Amino acid sequence: MRWQHALIFALILFPATALAGSPGDAGALFLRIGVGPRAAAMGEAYIGVGEDASSVYWNPGAMAAVLGTNALLSHGEYFSTMRLEQAAVTHEATWGTLGFLFTGMFMDDMDRYEDVPSAVPLGTFGAHDVSFGVAYARYIVPNVAVGITVKSIDERSDELSATGFAVDAGIYHVSRIRGVKLAAVVGNLGSPLKFDEEEFALPRYAKVGASWEREVVALEGRVLVTFDAVFPNDDDMREHIGAEYSYRRMLALRAGYKAGYDTQGATFGFGVNWREISLDYAFLPVDNDLGDNHRFGIGFSF
Secondary structure: OOHHHHHHHHHHHHHHHHOOOOOOOEOOHHHHOOOOHHHHHOOOOOOOOOOOOOHHHHOHHHHHHOOOEEEEEEEEEEOOOEEEEEEEEEEEEOOEEEEEEEEEEEEEEEEEOOOOOOOOOOEEEEEEEEEEEEEEEEEEEOOEEEEEEEEEEEEEEOOEEEEEEEEEEEEEEEOOOOOEEEEEEEEEEOOOEEEOOEEEEOOOEEEEEEEEEEEEHHHOEEEEEEEEEEEEOOOOOEEEEEEEEEEOOOEEEEEEEEEOOOOEOEEEEEEEEEOOEEEEEEEEOEOOOOOOEEEEEEEEEO
16 A cells, blocks of 8 residues: 555544544634535535635645636625625645635624613624635645645624634545545644633534546536545534536536535535636525525636
8 A cells, every 4th residue: 555545544544533522612613614616516525626726725735736826706695694705816836836715704783782671772783704824735746735724713793702723734645546536634723712701612623535537528528526524523424425517618517415414415506617717606505594505606717
């Protein structure tokens, strides 16, 4: 067995012992919201895909496989009262690949009331969660890349706030098996956040995943299948699967499934590519009263 495979398998065994926790332990859960409608439409099974700027979130190691300069802007209607704004950039250089990441979740203003019941609000207040990140990746041997992301965290609700830092690290391996990539990631490693007098662990996780891609002449396009196993620090293991059919690299149809969630499951979406520009959409049904999620994105490559 090659040493690269041994390293991947070691990272597969790491999550169950290193990230153990209890339900409800974690805060700053917005950090687990993935970047980009393409990945969202494929069930967020994406750590083994290194093709666009969103890899700065999904797997910093996979950034090394993204050629040139890529940028992604994404907007999400997240439930009925929140907006999700995201941006990612990767730039390939001779000494490695550099990445930048922004995630912001903004809630509509809410009425402020006194502690006693009242029909008249005292005013309004807002809340937001924001994170900025910088990442670096490079190949350590021709078919194995590693990467790291360092990101700031800022949560605010009215006059209360919490700030901190987190680190993600990932590995990306192009297998000798045709079309197969393997990957592993650990995310949101850092000290707990303190919100007022309450302290919460970061929403740490580990993931292992793979992707398989094949050109299909009869379909005049390519097929991509992905799988991620997710080990969060505050719940049981979850499985994500995704698939994409791309017709002549111009039109893509996508679907996925997230197993192990109470209110999430199937995901759908499509994308259109025109020269160096891509337009993507994802529809994420949610089984509760908060409303389904919609993601829109535009990508650029240079």
